[in-house]
């Protein structure tokens with residue numbers, strides 16, 4: 001099956017039945033993964049600060065500098081959260097916070113070096129999202145290459161493609177005009193790949209984005225992967241509207257699953273398509289039939305929980321769902337750069 005164009009993707013979305021979409025997505029999935037088999041991780045997002053100057057209108061998490069309720073976690077609080085994750089059988093941390101102008105790049109390098117020193121290979125962590133990385137590099141007046149080298153030298157292996165939502169300049173202007181330009185986002189991610197760190201692609205749907213904007217996001221992602229080969233995976237989740245300035249409604253699980261199928265077919269150069277238990281709960285597992293092959297079981301993410309996400313800590317109960325759909329599930333350890341998998 002050859003690569004599909006944007007026009008063909010549009011036609012698939014508009015005209016093709018669920019059954020045909022599933023079949024086509026499964027065919028691409030089978031190029032990379034054994035049918036009927038899925039992998040997962042147990043992870044925790046650590047939201048180290050909620051202070052942010054970006055003011056995205058879809059965010060229910062942030063407070064402005066000097067407003068009541070702002071926090072920065074202490075080193076001990078971060079360690080306590082990691083210890084709790086280890087006790088629950090997880091081994092992946094994602095650091096994610098606001099654009100806090102009082103935290104310089106050195107704060108991050110010290111924090112990540114201390115996590116690496118304390119936990120060694122027992123824990124892997126996604127140090128930042130590309131969005132936070134752009135902000136930090138700009139504030140430090142460093143090139144993206146220089147900032148990436150600083151993080152890498154502090155022991156960072158991963159900077160994920162989080163904070164991308166919808167990667168079109170029009171979407172950024174409508175909802176997040178102080179966050180970054182799309183061109184900066186990809187320049188930064190390219191520097192991350194070139195520094196030797198790993199990265200991922202993400203997407204969030206369910207705001208007011210058009211079909212063309214979704215397709216533009218997918219095309220930019222596929223082009224970036226053609227150019228760099230640096231994307232380990234693609235994770236899509238859905239917007240939670242509660243408590244946000246933008247408001248709106250949640251999209252259905254069915255729409256999400258069709259989008260996963262479209263992404264699997266379109267992103268023929270990305271190995272892993274990940275489904276979001278954090279935002280879709282039980283519905284996320286149905287996306288395995290639509291081409292996803294991997295998922296997280298998160299135990300905390302304040303950003304999405306503030307906007308309405310519901311976290312279930314009955315991990316065995318959650319794993320019973322994909323099993324009941326006919327999948328074998330296997331724990332996946334985070335990869336280290338160079339392809340080494342932590343034991």
Ligand code: SF4
Pocket residue numbers: 052053054055056059060061062097098099176179
């Ligand atoms: S989404 Fe992130 S960058 Fe935007 S306001 Fe919220 S914390 Fe800040």
